[in-house]
Amino acid sequence: MAVSNINNHFMFPLADINEILEFFNEMWPEANYTKTDFTNPQPERMQQLYVSFLSDIVHINMDALTNLSGLENNMSYPEVHANSVPLLMLSLSMNKTARIIGLKSFDMMDLIKPKPKRTMNILSAMMNFIRFVLDRNDKFDAVLEETERASQKNDDLRKEVDDQKKRINAFKISKAEQEPEKEELSKAIGEMNVLIAERKKEELDLTKGAVHVERSLEEGCRKNAQLKLHLAEEVEKNEAILVVQSPERLKSVQEQLQQLLQNLQVEKETR
Numbered sequence: 001m002a003v004s005n006i007n008n009h010f011m012f013p014l015a016d017i018n019e020i021l022e023f024f025n026e027m028w029p030e031a032n033y034t035k036t037d038f039t040n041p042q043p044e045r046m047q048q049l050y051v052s053f054l055s056d057i058v059h060i061n062m063d064a065l066t067n068l069s070g071l072e073n074n075m076s077y078p079e080v081h082a083n084s085v086p087l088l089m090l091s092l093s094m095n096k097t098a099r100i101i102g103l104k105s106f107d108m109m110d111l112i113k114p115k116p117k118r119t120m121n122i123l124s125a126m127m128n129f130i131r132f133v134l135d136r137n138d139k140f141d142a143v144l145e146e147t148e149r150a151s152q153k154n155d156d157l158r159k160e161v162d163d164q165k166k167r168i169n170a171f172k173i174s175k176a177e178q179e180p181e182k183e184e185l186s187k188a189i190g191e192m193n194v195l196i197a198e199r200k201k202e203e204l205d206l207t208k209g210a211v212h213v214e215r216s217l218e219e220g221c222r223k224n225a226q227l228k229l230h231l232a233e234e235v236e237k238n239e240a241i242l243v244v245q246s247p248e249r250l251k252s253v254q255e256q257l258q259q260l261l262q263n264l265q266v267e268k269e270t271r
Helices: 017-027 035-039 041-055 084-101 116-244 248-270
Strands: 003-004 012-014
Touching: 012 116, 017 035, 017 041, 017 116, 035 116, 041 084, 041 116, 084 116
Parallel strands: none
Antiparallel strands: 003 012
């Protein structure tokens, strides 16, 4: 494939007629181009192709450029220029685009009296630029898709962080709300422990008291038994004395017995 060196700054491959025909029919199938359209280019067909190129690839609004509503006040006879103004705007737009796509120039003659060889050069430059744009678009779309995925992931992570913050705040609020209940419960448990300790102390004191009472009862029973034994001994002793002793002695013995009974009564009350 030959390379067209239109100027020192831009170079592009010079396509043959078959490649150009196939490419532009793929781009704009509704135009239904034929070889004759390019080997013997006609102004109307070329103008329409350039308009499609500027609109779809360069993204120039040709309708706005060819609208005469803003120029009517500056024209004596606007209707006379109804056809020339759109053609002039198309020429200017293609001329500004020429250097971008690798052409040295583009003028009105390329629209009203296109030459086959020059038209092939222009179409080769356009085809090369369109391929470049489409390739960049594919890469841009891939980058855009990856960026959107990363952005979505970032949004998901941000949402997850926000949800976690909400959960933490809710937990803090719940903990703060439960703190008084926790303090009351802790206080109640402390009071219950104190009460339990007091009850244990009372039980211990009662146990000690019961042991003391039991020991006192045992001691009382022991002393009672001793008194009974002593009384029996005294009675037996005094009975023997009553037989042989004088009345004075008898009275003395009776007083002793009376005192012994009183001591026994006092001992009983003390228990």
